[in-house]
Amino acid sequence: MSELADAFVTALKLIFTGDPEVMAVAARTLGISCSATFFAALISIPIACLIHFNHFKGKGTLISILQTFYAIPTVLVGLLVFIIFSRAGPLGGLGILFTPQVMVIGQVVLISPLMTGLTVSALSGVRPEIRDTAVSLGAGRLQMARTVLVEAKYATLTAVLIGFGRAISEVGLAIMVGGNIRGFTRTLTTAMSLETSMGNIELSMALGIILLSLALIVIIIPSWIQQRSSRVQQR
Numbered sequence: 001m002s003e004l005a006d007a008f009v010t011a012l013k014l015i016f017t018g019d020p021e022v023m024a025v026a027a028r029t030l031g032i033s034c035s036a037t038f039f040a041a042l043i044s045i046p047i048a049c050l051i052h053f054n055h056f057k058g059k060g061t062l063i064s065i066l067q068t069f070y071a072i073p074t075v076l077v078g079l080l081v082f083i084i085f086s087r088a089g090p091l092g093g094l095g096i097l098f099t100p101q102v103m104v105i106g107q108v109v110l111i112s113p114l115m116t117g118l119t120v121s122a123l124s125g126v127r128p129e130i131r132d133t134a135v136s137l138g139a140g141r142l143q144m145a146r147t148v149l150v151e152a153k154y155a156t157l158t159a160v161l162i163g164f165g166r167a168i169s170e171v172g173l174a175i176m177v178g179g180n181i182r183g184f185t186r187t188l189t190t191a192m193s194l195e196t197s198m199g200n201i202e203l204s205m206a207l208g209i210i211l212l213s214l215a216l217i218v219i220i221i222p223s224w225i226q227q228r229s230s231r232v233q234q235r
Contacts, residue, residue, distance in 0.1 A: 011205035022203070026210050029187040032100050033168040036107030040167075041160050044112050048119035049145050063120060069113035078176030081106040085177070098179035103187075106173045111163035118162060122155030123148055165218040169211065 014022050051062065083089050085097045085105075096102045126148050134147040149156065171189035178185035180194060188211045195204040 007201045007205055010202040011209055014203065014206040015209060019206070022206050022210070024183070025186055025188055025191050025207060028100070028185075029168060029189075029211075030214075032103050032187065033107065033164060036104045036111065036167050037160060037164040039104070040108045040112045040115055040163055043108070044115035044159075044163075045119055045149075045156065048116045048123060049149065051116070052120050052123040053141070053145050053148075063117065066113045066117035066120070070117065072110070072113070073172065074110060074170040075172035075176065077106060077110045078173035081109060081173070081177050097177065098181060098185060100178070100185055103174055103178045103185060106177050107167040107170070110170065110173060111166050114166055115159050115163040118159030119156050122152040122159055125155060126151045161218045161221060165215055168214060168218075 051059065081102065082097070085091050085094065085102050087097075130151050131144060131148055134144045139147060169189065171193060174180070174185070174187050174190050175193070178187070178190065180186050180190040186194075188207050192204045192207045192211070195201075195207070
């Protein structure tokens with residue numbers, strides 16, 4: 001038990017003293033996951049609007065498929081991306097396998113269905129009266145969609161942050177397409193896996209504390225924003 005406590009204290013020292021390796025891995029992880037979340041949001045939110053505001057055959061089935069992809073294994077996405085960008089793959093000529101760029105692409109593929117499905121649910125939660133009022137006031141389809149999206153902004157933000165949480169915590173995809181190259185593609189999760197296997201528990205715990213802190217922030221931010229909005233509206 002004392003060894004575990006000592007390892008925890010050493011891990012905290014690595015964080016608060018700004019250990020270069022720990023900070024570099026954390027910064028790289030944030031850069032990759034934030035980039036993936038940004039591009040996934042650019043793709044997912046418009047697609048979610050198209051699905052929600054249009055009636056077509058198979059709409060329910062499409063939403064069910066999106067929900068099925070919520071739990072898609074990261075290693076499966078990693079395998080598909082690896083095949084596409086390997087030398088023998090259709091996009092192998094780009095030469096970006098085992099780079100941060102392909103890791104961003106892989107995370108976009110991983111979290112886009114999740115963010116799309118959650119955004120559709122967020123839009124569905126908006127009261128129909130808001131949509132009807134916008135239409136009755138002469139709003140076009142784009143204006144009406146924008147009105148509903150603004151009304152669902154906090155739920156949509158939550159969908160984006162959940163996507164970010166999924167991206168930053170995955171490990172299988174990062175190893176398969178990133179290669180876990182030190183100083184280049186190594187992230188918090190892949191570094192934790194490697195350092196633990198090597199017996200570097202202190203460093204692994206330091207990385208784990210940072211990862212846990214980021215996960216807590218992702219959970220706390222939406223709740224804080226919603227509570228603040230509710231207080232403003234009550235005033």
